[in-house]
Amino acid sequence: MSSGPQLVTPREKEERNWLPLIVAAAVVLSVAVVVILTLEHKSARAKATVAPISAPLDPYAGSLPLTKLAMSESSNLAGGKVTYLDGHIANQGPRTVTGVAVQVLFRDFAHEVAQNDPPIPLKLIRTREPYIDLEPVSAAPLGPGGEGDFRLIFDSVSPDWDGAYPEIRILHVDTK
Secondary structure, eight states: OOOOOOOOOOOOOOOOOOOOHHHHHHHHHHHHHHHHHHHHHHHHHHHOOOOOOOOTOOOGGGOOOOEEEEEEEETTTTSOOEEEEEEEEEEEESEEEHHHHHHHHHHHHSSSSEEEEOOEEEEEEEEEEESOOEGGGGGGBBBBTTTTEEEEHHHHHHHHOSSSOOOOEEEEEEEO
């Protein structure tokens, strides 16, 4: 048996706690600012350190011939292409080489420079199996008469590149 309609007493309106939402928004905004500043710093640094195509070669560069060049490409997880430039370096000079920085110039069909990245350190191939593992020249210095295989990695190459082997210029050599 029903005793009739029941009256529900209205509750007091609860005030919403905005503090968690404000804190979350501040954290997201802070992360966004840090990411933007980091990207701007990297791009400014990269632009500032690009060597001109007329930069002088290191005096010891003539003692370090780069031969057996081979190029390959693969896909990365982001759907882009990674370009590899492999080769062989030999130390025909009297000093031990502990570091090499190279400039790589990709050209277009008019033989103009299509891409000139900042100088990159040459890395030697330490192992090839089960995958190619690289190490800096300082980890395995090239003594007089020493030689080794190297790999240069490019995350992106200009779409204007003509597909020919790029020019590799040795701009800096560390010796002891």
